[in-house]
Amino acid sequence: MLTDQQMDMIIGRLLQFGVALSALVVMAGGVWYLVQYGATPPGYHIFRGEPEYLRHVRGIVSGVRGFHCRRMIQLGLLLLIATPVARVAFSVAAFTLQKDRTYVAITLLVLAILLVSLTGIGV
Amino acid sequence: MNVFELTALVGAISVVAGFLGALTGLGGGVVITPAMALLLGIDLHYAMGATLISVIATSSGAAAAYVREGFSNIRIGMFLEIATTVGAVCGAHAAARVSPSGLGVVFGAVLLHAAWTSTRGHPPPRPGEPDDSLAARLRLNGTYPTPQGPRPYQVSGVKSGFSLMFLAGAVSGLLGIGSGALKVIAMDRAMRIPFKVSTTTSNFMIGVTAAASAGVYLNRGYIDPGLTMPVVLGVLAGSMLGARLLPGAPTRTLRWLFAAVVGVLAVEMVYKGVTGRL
Numbered sequence: 001m002l003t004d005q006q007m008d009m010i011i012g013r014l015l016q017f018g019v020a021l022s023a024l025v026v027m028a029g030g031v032w033y034l035v036q037y038g039a040t041p042p043g044y045h046i047f048r049g050e051p052e053y054l055r056h057v058r059g060i061v062s063g064v065r066g067f068h069c070r071r072m073i074q075l076g077l078l079l080l081i082a083t084p085v086a087r088v089a090f091s092v093a094a095f096t097l098q099k100d101r102t103y104v105a106i107t108l109l110v111l112a113i114l115l116v117s118l119t120g121i122g123v
Numbered sequence: 124m125n126v127f128e129l130t131a132l133v134g135a136i137s138v139v140a141g142f143l144g145a146l147t148g149l150g151g152g153v154v155i156t157p158a159m160a161l162l163l164g165i166d167l168h169y170a171m172g173a174t175l176i177s178v179i180a181t182s183s184g185a186a187a188a189y190v191r192e193g194f195s196n197i198r199i200g201m202f203l204e205i206a207t208t209v210g211a212v213c214g215a216h217a218a219a220r221v222s223p224s225g226l227g228v229v230f231g232a233v234l235l236h237a238a239w240t241s242t243r244g245h246p247p248p249r250p251g252e253p254d255d256s257l258a259a260r261l262r263l264n265g266t267y268p269t270p271q272g273p274r275p276y277q278v279s280g281v282k283s284g285f286s287l288m289f290l291a292g293a294v295s296g297l298l299g300i301g302s303g304a305l306k307v308i309a310m311d312r313a314m315r316i317p318f319k320v321s322t323t324t325s326n327f328m329i330g331v332t333a334a335a336s337a338g339v340y341l342n343r344g345y346i347d348p349g350l351t352m353p354v355v356l357g358v359l360a361g362s363m364l365g366a367r368l369l370p371g372a373p374t375r376t377l378r379w380l381f382a383a384v385v386g387v388l389a390v391e392m393v394y395k396g397v398t399g400r401l
Contacts (some may be wrong), residue, residue, distance in 0.1 A: 008197060015330075016333040023180070023359055030130075030352040037349070038127035047166040049344030056342065071183065073348035077176050080355065081337045083183050084330035091201060106201055110331065113208040115216075117338030 007094045013086055018083030025076030032069035057071060087116050126349065133159060133173075134353035141361025143180065146372050147381045148322065149241050150303045150329070151358060153234060157388040160227075160401060162331035165350070167223045167401055171299030172345030175333055177358040178301040182330035184359060185366070196265045197321040199278065199316065203288045204328055208335035210292025214373070215339035218297050227396025230298050234389035240304050240383040255279040264330050267320050282316035302327040308386040348391075 053059035053071070060074045088111045095103040131177075136158050137151075138247055140150040144151025152174050159170040189195050218226065258278040287309035295302040303325050310321035340346055395401045 004197065005193065008193070008195070011197075012186065015186050019180055019183045019359070020170045026352055026355055029348070030356065033349055034127055034130060034351065035401065038130075039125050042124065042126050042129045042349070044163075044165040044169050044347070044350055046131075047168045051344075054346075054348065055344050073352050074346070077346065077348065077351055077355070078341075080176060080179050080183075081334050081341070084179060084334040087183075088201075088204075088331060091197070100262075103198065103201060106205060110201065110204045110208055112336070113205075113212065114331070115336055117208075117212050117335050118338060118341075120338065120342040 002094055002097045007091070010094075011090060014087055014090060015083060018079065018086060022079035022083065023077045025079060026073050027076075028075055029069050029072030029074075033073060036069055056120060081118065085111070085118070088114060129163070130349070130353045133350065134357040136162070137177065137354045137357025138361040138364075139228075141358035141363075142365040143361075143377065143381050143384075144181065144358075145185075145365025146369060146374065146377050147241060149237065149381060150178070150181065150301050150326075151361065151385065152181070153237055153300050154385060154388060155354060157230065157234065157265075158393050161388065161391050161395065162179045167226055168218075168343075168345045169347050169350055171218070171226075172340045172347065173354040175299035175337055176351050177354045177377040178299075178333045179182040179330050179337065180303060180355050180359050181362050182333065185363065186327045186330065187334055189323040189326060192323070193268050194319050195327045196263070196316075198261065198265070199263050199310070199314075199320075200208070200324045200327045200331075202261055202263065203285065203306075203309075204331050206285045207289035207292035207295070207328055207332040210294075211228040211296035211332050211335040212339060214290075214293035214296025214298075215336035215347060216296075217293070217334040218299070218340075221297070223401040224399050225395045227300065227392045227401040229294075231293060231389045231391075231393030231396060233300070233302070234385050235297060237304050238385040238389060240308075241378050241385065245257060245271055255281050265320070267317055276320070277315070279315050280313045280323055284309045287313055292332050292335070295329075295332050296339070299336070299340065301333060303329055310399055349383060 054074050060078055088107055092107045095107055124160040137155055140151030140155045156170040156174045159165040160167050258281050266275045291302045291305035306325035307321050310316040338388055
């Protein structure tokens with residue numbers, strides 16, 4: 001049986017791993033971005049919004065065709081956003097093992113809210 | 124200014140913010156957005172998007188250390204995350220409808236509040252409140268480690284804490300910040316949870332709350348990879364450095380310094396917001 005303390009430990013490791021992995025991807029994409037666009041003028045004074053393919057999970061992940069530095073950074077940022085989501089998903093499994101029905105329901109509800117927000121359903 | 128210079132400047136601001144945030148325990152995210160908007164003239168929505176993502180990074184990075192110490196209460200966090208995530212999604216949707224001036228004024232008010240709370244130390248522990256039956260049913264009561272062994276605590280005011288958490292989530296989504304100070308108030312004042320448990324559990328919750336608004340921000344095109352990259356990496360580097368220097372740091376002086384920086388940014392945000400220059 002999984003105790004609360006063991007659960008906390010695994011969650012801690014999971015979070016560290018997620019942050020480290022995404023930081024590496026973002027850093028690699030960032031170096032690539034600066035090499036390619038470092039000398040160009042930035043355009044952040046007026047809000048235009050990101051292009052469509054950088055706004056959705058599917059667009060970012062399915063970037064095999066035309067994979068480039070901005071998409072690579074966005075992929076790393078998506079990994080970072082996914083880290084707390086993975087934490088909640090893990091908690092669902094852990095509370096199931098503990099046979100704690102109330103908290104399985106609570107964590108499932110939080111997970112559903114996160115997934116709805118991330119996939120943009122109902123926007 | 125070219126992209127390389129802007130990236131270096133934004134990165135430097137983020138390192139300092141992450142450093143101060145870790146040393147004072149207040150989270151540096153709240154100062155990055157106004158610094159980018161006021162000093163570098165970056166559009167508020169891009170600045171909010173970049174900062175929100177960096178909040179996830181610091182929360183997840185620090186939570187790993189906190190859970191090992193055994194202070195954070197995962198049940199309290201999970202239960203209250205229902206309120207913060209729903210609030211965050213509502214706040215993030217509202218962010219698109221509020222004008223930059225309006226956002227600036229609200230941001231200024233939140234900054235002033237942060238400056239005010241950061242100068243005050245830990246509140247003294249209070250005698251326990253009458254038992255809350257809801258807290259018992261949700262198994263929110265727990266223990267925390269002390270040098271004399273684990274010490275039990277009772278949670279009360281679950282309903283009012285839950286409502287306040289919705290508000291904290293909404294502010295987080297509206298402004299792209301962690302709103303840790305509001306979360307601590309909900310747990311510390313309304314639910315009478317011990318201060319150390321409140322702060323660590325709040326930190327734990329910030330990442331999940333921010334992830335809820337991040338989806339909306341991403342879909343609305345607020346998250347620019349080129350701008351977010353130096354913010355995330357800078358804040359991570361700064362907070363790791365800060366956490367390493369934490370023992371022996373002049374925390375009181377740093378809190379005042381932080382409050383001063385935040386106070387100046389607050390006045391600037393309100394002024395520029397009211398005069399419509401954001």
